[in-house]
Amino acid sequence: xxxxxxxxxxxxxxxxxxxxxxxxxxxNIITYGEVIKEYPDDKPYPSRLMxxxxxxxxxxxxxxxxxxxxxxxxITAYEPDPQIWTEDFRKKRR
Numbered sequence: 113x114x115x116x117x118x119x120x121x122x123x124x125x126x127x128x129x130x131x132x133x134x135x136x137x138x139x140n141i142i143t144y145g146e147v148i149k150e151y152p153d154d155k156p157y158p159s160r161l162m163x164x165x166x167x168x169x170x171x172x173x174x175x176x177x178x179x180x181x182x183x184x185x186x187i188t189a190y191e192p193d194p195q196i197w198t199e200d201f202r203k204k205r206r
Contacts, residue, residue, distance in 0.1 A: 115142055115177065115184035124186040133189045137166040141173045142184065148202045159187065163201055170201055 118139070120128070128138070145164025152158045159176035174187040192201045 114179060114182045115175075116182040118142075118184055118186060120186045121188075124188050127188050127190065131190055133169075133171065133191075137169070137171060138173055138186055138189050140164060140166040141171050141189070142175070145171075145173070157185070163192075172201070 118135075120135070120138075128134070141162050141164035145162045147160045148163045149161040150158065151160065154176060157176040157178045159174060162173045162175065164171060164173070169191060171189055172192050173189045175184045176187060177184045194201075196204060198205055
């Protein structure tokens, strides 16, 4: 995944503002986090769910990537709810 260019959707900006998640937080997750789920059939570009830490916060970032144009589109970012996610925040509880 090559994200030279980051584009934030309107939904992402709105949710990030509401959740006090900065652009730098998102960049940290993309740079240092790990992909925990991939959605290769998403359109118009494949997407993925990433997990990482920024400023002592555990965050999930959902993004899609246009690898040809080296552009990633940030769809949303949030703190995973421990009641919904397993202890390592990598899988949803059943």
